[in-house]
Amino acid sequence: MDEVLIGEVLRPHGLNGELKIYPLTTDLERFLKLQAVILRHGEISQHFKIIKARVQTDLVFLTIEEIDSIDQAENYRGWEVRIDRSEVPPLKEGWYYFELEGMQVYEGDKLLGTLSQVLETGANDVYLIKGSKGEICIPALKSVVQHVDVSGRRMDVILPPGLLED
Template identity: 40%
Template sequence: MEQYLQVGVISSTHGIRGEVKVYPTTDDVSRFKKLKKVILDTGKEQRSLEIEGVKFFKQFVILKFKGIDHINDIEKYKGKPLMVAREQAVTLARDEYFVADLIGLLAITDEGEELGTLVDVLETGANDVYVIGTPDHKELLLPAIKECILDVDMEGRKLLVHLMPGLR
C-alpha cells in the first residue's frame, strides 16, 4: 500500500505572491479547508508544505503555502503532485477503496480464469470503470458495479469478477 495518497496536482501559478492553482484529484474538494500540510513530490525529494490559505476558483483550489511568497519560488513545481500521509486520508465507506490501493490487483473470473492486472480506474459519470491489462497486452474494461465486481480482496491482492455478456 502507498504511504502517501495524492490529493491534487499543481497546474499553474496564481498571481505573483506564490499562490498556485491546484487541480484536485480527491473526491472531496472541501477537504482542502481542513488540511494543514501537504507533501510536494518533486520527483527527487518530498517536501512538506504548510498551507496558509485556501480559496476555490472554478474546478481549481488556490493554495498559498507558508514561506513561499513569490511566483519564482513555486513556478518550478508546475505539474507536481501534492500528497497527504495515509493517516490524513478521508475515511472510506464500506466497499470503497483508494485507487492507488486497487492498482495491481489480479482480476480473476468467478469461473477461475485469470484475466490480468488492474492498471487504471476511469471515473465516469455513472460508475467507475476498472481497466484490466491482459497478458496479451490488451485492455479489458469492467464496470465497477456489483453485478460485475463480486469481491475485492485487498489482503490477497485479488479482484473476483463476473464477465457480463459482451464484455470480452
C-alpha cells in the same frame, strides 16, 4: 511512501508565493482541512506545512511554509500535490480508485490480470484489466464484481457471458 495525488500546481498566484492548484478530487473542501502537503516532481518530493488554503469556484489556492515569493512559487509549476494516504478519509461504502488500481483480478482460480485503470463512463465505472491476453474492460457492477479485498490486493469477478472470446 504511500501518497495519494489530489492536485497539480498550475502557477503562482499573486506576488507572495501563493500556489494556484487544479484539484484532482471532487471534494475541494478536503484542502481546507489539510495541515500539510507533499509536492512531487518525478523523483523529487518535498513536504510543506500549509499556512492557508482557500477554495474559489473550481480551483484551490495554497499558501505554504517556505514559499513566500512569486519566484519561489514559479519553481513548483506543474508539480503534483499529494497527501499521505493516512490522511484520506474512509468512504462509507465502496473504494477509492487508488485502492483498486494494481489489484490482481481473478475469475475463480484464473488470474485475468492487474487492474490498471478505472474508467468513468457515466453509467457505471469500467475496470481496465491488463493481463497475458491483452486488455479486458470489466463493468463495475455488483453482478460482476463479487469480492474486493483491499488489503489482500485481490478482486474476484464473474464475467458476463461473451465478454471474453475463447
